[in-house]
Amino acid sequence: MADSSNSTQWIEDAILKQLINCFDCSEFSDSEKIGDSSKFSPIVKSEWKSCGLTVALKSLKFDAEEKEAKQFVKE
Structure with a gap:
């Protein structure tokens, strides 16, 4: 897992390598x-409109600080 000072970079790399999927909010x-479970990124239940599935989503703000990114990676 990523070093605590490198969590943001780890997330960006994981997205580029398609290890983490990104979706537009309008799809749900x-x-x-x-x-x-986290004060930084609550979990929500949503309907994925194009698939007709109920899913659990966890999101991270685009401009998240390192502390938030570290917690997101940890979870």
């Missing part, structure tokens, strides 16, 4: 908060 509807 009926979002409902189901968990708050």
Whole structure:
């Protein structure tokens, strides 16, 4: 796993290597908060409109600080 000073870079690399999937928020509807395991990125239950699936989503702000990125990677 990434060094704590390098979490943001680890996330960016994982996205580029398609180890982490990114989706546009408009692809989901009926979002409902189901968990708050982290104060930085709550978990929400949503309907994935194009697939007709119920999914759990966790997101990270684009401009997240290193502390937030580190917690996201840890989870």
